[in-house]
Amino acid sequence: MKDYFNKIDNFIKSLDKETLDLLDNISTIREFKKNDYLLKHGSICQNSFLIKQGTVRKYHLFNGKEITTQLLFENEIAVAFNSYTLQVPSNEIIQALSNTIVLQTNYTLFQKAKKNNPKLLQLDLMITEYYTLWLENRFIEFQTLNATQRYLHLLQKHHKVIKTVPLTIIASYLGISLETLSRIRANI
Amino acid sequence: MKDYFNKIDNFIKSLDKETLDLLDNISTIREFKKNDYLLKHGSICQNSFLIKQGTVRKYHLFNGKEITTQLLFENEIAVAFNSYTLQVPSNEIIQALSNTIVLQTNYTLFQKAKKNNPKLLQLDLMITEYYTLWLENRFIEFQTLNATQRYLHLLQKHHKVIKTVPLTIIASYLGISLETLSRIRANI
DNA sequence: CGTGCACTTGATTGAAGTCAAGCGCTGTGG
DNA sequence: CCACAGCGCTTGACTTCAATCAAGTGCACG
Numbered sequence: 294m295k296d297y298f299n300k301i302d303n304f305i306k307s308l309d310k311e312t313l314d315l316l317d318n319i320s321t322i323r324e325f326k327k328n329d330y331l332l333k334h335g336s337i338c339q340n341s342f343l344i345k346q347g348t349v350r351k352y353h354l355f356n357g358k359e360i361t362t363q364l365l366f367e368n369e370i371a372v373a374f375n376s377y378t379l380q381v382p383s384n385e386i387i388q389a390l391s392n393t394i395v396l397q398t399n400y401t402l403f404q405k406a407k408k409n410n411p412k413l414l415q416l417d418l419m420i421t422e423y424y425t426l427w428l429e430n431r432f433i434e435f436q437t438l439n440a441t442q443r444y445l446h447l448l449q450k451h452h453k454v455i456k457t458v459p460l461t462i463i464a465s466y467l468g469i470s471l472e473t474l475s476r477i478r479a480n481i
Numbered sequence: 482m483k484d485y486f487n488k489i490d491n492f493i494k495s496l497d498k499e500t501l502d503l504l505d506n507i508s509t510i511r512e513f514k515k516n517d518y519l520l521k522h523g524s525i526c527q528n529s530f531l532i533k534q535g536t537v538r539k540y541h542l543f544n545g546k547e548i549t550t551q552l553l554f555e556n557e558i559a560v561a562f563n564s565y566t567l568q569v570p571s572n573e574i575i576q577a578l579s580n581t582i583v584l585q586t587n588y589t590l591f592q593k594a595k596k597n598n599p600k601l602l603q604l605d606l607m608i609t610e611y612y613t614l615w616l617e618n619r620f621i622e623f624q625t626l627n628a629t630q631r632y633l634h635l636l637q638k639h640h641k642v643i644k645t646v647p648l649t650i651i652a653s654y655l656g657i658s659l660e661t662l663s664r665i666r667a668n669i
Numbered sequence: 670c671g672t673g674c675a676c677t678t679g680a681t682t683g684a685a686g687t688c689a690a691g692c693g694c695t696g697t698g699g
Numbered sequence: 700c701c702a703c704a705g706c707g708c709t710t711g712a713c714t715t716c717a718a719t720c721a722a723g724t725g726c727a728c729g
Contacts, residue, residue: 297567355625362620374617378610379485411599418606422566425613429562432550432620436656437543440685460708468624473685475709628717648676661717663677 294426301419312412319402325389331371332387338376340397344369347393348454350462353384361466364390364454370420371395390458440469441477482614489607500600507590513577519559520575526564528585532557535581536642538650541572549654552578552642558608559583578646628657629665 308316322345325331331349332338342349349371351363362385365371376383377400407413434443444467448455455463464474496504510533513519519537520526530537537559539551550573553559564571565588595601622631632655636643643651652662 353621360624375614378614407603411602414599414602414606415595418602418609421606421609421613425609425616426563426566428613428616428620432616432623433541435620435623436548459706470686471708472687472710476685479709647674658718659676660678660719664717667677 294423294430297419297423297426301416301423304416304419308412308416312410315406315410315413316398319406320396320398323395323397325393325395327389327391327393329389329393330386331389331393331395332373332376332383332385334384334386335382336376337380338373338383338385338387339380339400340372341377341400341403342371342387342395342397344371345394345396347395348390348457349387349393349395350390350458350466351385351387352462352465353386359462359465360468361462364451364458364462364466366451366454370424372424374424390462435468440467440473441480443467443469444474444477482611482618485607485611485614489604489611492604492607496600496604500598503594503598503601504586507594508584508586511583511585513581513583515577515579515581517577517581518574519577519581519583520561520564520571520573522572522574523570524564525568526561526571526573526575527568527588528560529565529588529591530559530575531584531586532559533582533584535583536578536645537575537581537583538578538646538654539573539575540650540653541574547650547653548656549650552639552646552650552654554639554642558612560612562612578650623656628655628661629668631655631657632662632665 320343325347331340331342334354344365344367346367349365350361351365351371351373352359352361354360363371371387373383373385373387375381376385380400403413403417407417434446438446444463447463447467460474460478461471464471467474469477508531513535519528519530522542532553532555534555537553538549539553539559539561540547540549542548551559559575561571561573561575563569564573568588591601591605595605622634626634632651635651635655648662648666649659652659655662657665
């Protein structure tokens with residue numbers, strides 16, 4: 294996983310100037326304030342967001358409750374995968390958890406760029422594979438670990454998270470109630 | 482989802498002869514008997530398996546219990562994604578649930594073929610995206626539906642399944658115990 | 670004909686959810 | 700400058716869904 298992240302990084306660094314320029318042309322820097330939405334419910338996800346600075350979450354609503362599906366940090370890419378891939382209205386919402394700077398890349402322009410440049414196709418594939426590896430892992434965690442183990446695992450991976458992200462959001466990311474998370478923390 | 486499957490299908494049909502020949506050269510038909518392993522625990526997944534006939538499952542072991550991660554039918558592609566993508570030993574096991582005929586495509590040869598043929602890169606991306614869409618859906622089901630709802634949903638999607646696949650496997654696919662599944666079925 | 674597999678049914682347990690109350694900040698308006 | 704509203708979190712009591720343990724049934728087939 295970590296290795297694969299580096300592989301992508303190296304791949305990007307190895308890209309020729311022409312390809313990098315192409316990418317540059319279809320990307321723009323944008324800033325979001327804490328609690329701003331990068332993508333609202335019902336909109337089509339027409340951009341991917343490479344986070345340069347800040348923290349972001351993806352979530353959806355179910356029975357009036359927020360279910361956090363992903364927490365994202367610097368150098369990670371936030372995208373509502375279903376909406377982005379199928380270009381349909383999104384159930385997922387993307388929100389800044391802090392003031393955030395992103396590099397935004399437009400879907401349609403990226404699709405066009407990929408047509409003429411196999412390197413970008415390959416990049417897209419690698420990024421998608423990386424997300425899928427992450428998602429498989431997360432799913433397996435849910436199938437095999439209990440609430441406490443999932444919390445400890447999150448702590449271990451992203452202990453910085455806990456300091457900035459409200460417990461309500463962490464609980465919903467772990468698929469447990471706020472009260473349960475509170476009790477888990479009380480028992481160290 | 483369904484639409485995207487058709488999109489891939491159409492894309493394959495639209496491929497030029499050269500590309501199709503290339504694919505043909507790196508693929509072979511293989512047959513497996515019921516209960517045979519297409520991929521064993523600890524092996525590297527060096528092939529993808531397009532199922533031409535039969536039923537297949539993917540599962541892994543946790544605390545001595547089998548956890549079924551995917552059930553696959555005709556025209557679907559079975560692959561241990563983590564092992565295949567990273568070319569590392571697999572935790573997932575792929576097993577035939579009936580006598581099965583597959584079109585097997587070698588990882589390394591496919592990687593080489595993709596280098597010279599962007600169409601194949603694009604195909605790989607589409608197939609990966611399709612798997613990811615499926616996986617996201619499955620994960621959301623686990624987060625939002627209870628055991629009964631998940632069973633009903635499976636019935637609705639694959640009612641044929643229920644007739645051939647043992648309940649033990651269905652239960653582990655639904656993330657519940659055999660007993661619970663039995664009780665759910667008793668309550669219609 | 671009996672051994673084992675697939676499934677059912679019953680009794681009990683346990684992990685986490687829900688409902689409810691309360692605490693301690695922070696910040697805002699009177 | 701205090702007062703109180705609201706948010707973020709904790710704690711307690713109770714409930715619920717599904718797991719586990721334990722028998723038992725019925726069928727297949729060697």
